[in-house]
Amino acid sequence: MSTPPATPDPPRLERRLGVTDAVVIGLGSMIGAGIFAAFAPAARAAGSGLLVGLALAAVVAYCNATSSARLAARYPASGGTYVYGRERLGDFWGYLAGWGFVIGKTASCAAMALTAGAYAWPGHERPVAIAAALALTTVNYFGVQKAAWLTRAIVAVVLAVLAAVVAASFASGETDAARLEPGGDASVGGVLQAAGLLFFAFAGYARIATLGEEVRDPRRTIPRAIPLALGITLVVYAAVATAGLAVLGPAGLADATAPLADAVRRAGVPALAPVVRVGAAVAALGSLLALILGISRTTLAMARDHHLPHALAAVHPRFNVPHRAELAVGAAVVALVSFADLRGAIGFSSFGVLAYYAIANASAWTLTPAEGRPPRAVPVLGLVGCVLLAFSLPPASVALGAAVLAAGALVHLVRRTVNSR
Structure with missing residues (x-):
């Protein structure tokens, strides 16, 4: 009896990215449109407790980053928490993490594209958003190294603009240290909601983990790149938030449609102010570029396991990228920008990403010391923090996010039932 031919291994991505590239991609995801847009709704929720909310979001982000870094070093493959949840907790939890990430972050792509359009050409944001989505999908199509080079340029521009905003704010006579002190308008619920909304901006370090298959020496590179990117981002966010509060005050920041432009x-x-507008548009493009990069890699991993159409698992023979997955993500973003709501997308994306990281922390808990397990308190605090912040978000975001996760769970259950017959 002849032996059936072995199933060929799926095509793999090429390892081209070093520590600097990985850090820059993480910065491009985190220091993006969120820093120009997220402070206003967060200040509306927390008032003078905005900086407390920022610190809380940073603590949860640190726990998530530590858990993700240890898991990424153990499983250096495309897909991030989709892979970790599958390997450590079971197929269902990996699928749910991947589902939440792909759906939530696709909505976030639409938000970033619309932000770029709103700053670049007010009143014509949707056509600009469509053009931006198409252009950046094309950049990603022609190789991850080209995307990393473009992200470096974008990060440099955005950091220069933010430095100018902070310098102008503190050099003026309008700053007031009293505005930085938490007052009676800072409720516990408001601070938690602000932390959940600000987490939207910190979540970009996931992009580093999802690129695990394209990073050189991932067991060394990823654990170094994630905390570096997160630490730089926290310093930048703290400086900008302090400057905005000191100049505008909590009420002025909450009412601002373009907070940093109003601050200068x-x-x-x-x-x-026009320079800030350009910086905001460039930042949104940087976020969109990195988001498409990360979502397409998670889509690739899920398609390899037949949780998404297997045709999306194809890797381009010349450019060595998951080109069909990238085209699918780009098409979904173009469709969403025709009706997406920017503020609603931030809350919805935060809920999906917090669920994603809750599964990452639960996965990290199962690591053994020999596998590089973080201190026990880290995944516990990260898991509790993710759940708490997720359910502190605006009720509409919680309801929609929970419904999307439930729909994904139902699809998985139906598919498994059908396949078992």
Whole structure:
């Protein structure tokens, strides 16, 4: 009796990214449109407790980053928590993490594209958003190294703009240290909601883990790149939030439609406002570029396991990228920007990503010391923090996020039932 031919291994991605590339991609995801857009709704929720909410979001993000880094070093493959949950907790939890990430972050792509459009050409944001989604999908199609080079340029521009905003704010006579002190308008529920909304901006370090199959020496590179990217981002966010509060105050920041542009006007440097608008558009493009990169890799991993159409698992023979997955993500973003709501997308994306990291922390808990397990308190605090922040988000975001996760769970259950017959 002849032996059936072995099933060929699926095509793999090429390892091209070093520590600097990985850090820059993480920065491009985290120091993006969120820093120009997320402070206003967060200040509306927390008032003068905004900095407390930022610190809480940073603590949860640190726990998530530590758990993700240890898991990524153990499982250096595309897919991030989809892979970790599958390997450590079982197929269902990996699938649920991947589902939440792909759906939530696709909505986040639409938010980033619309943000770029709103800053670049007010009143014509949807056509600009569609053009941006198509252009950046094309960049990703032609190789991850090209995407990393473009992200470096974007991060440099955004950091320069933010440095100018902070310098202008503190050099003006409008700053007031009293505005930085938490007052009676800072409720516990408001601070938690602000932390959940601000977590939207910190979540970009997931992009580093999802690129595990394209990173050189991933067991060394990823655990170094994730905390570096997160630490730099926290310093930048703290400086910008402090400057915004000191100049505008909690109420002014909460009511601002373009908080950083308003801050430089109040600081007496109105000529800097157009530069801020350009920086915001560039930042949104950087976030969109990195998001498409990360979502397509998770889609690739899920398609390899037939949780998504297997045709999406194809890797381009020349450019060595998951080209069909990237095209599918780009098409979904183009469709979403025709009706997506920017503020609602932030809350919905935060819920999906917090669920994703809750599964990452639960997975990290199961690691043994020989596998590089983090201190026990880290995944516990990360898991509890993710659940708490997720259910502190605006009720509409919680309801929609829970419904999407439930729909994904139902699809998985039906598929498993059908396949078992």
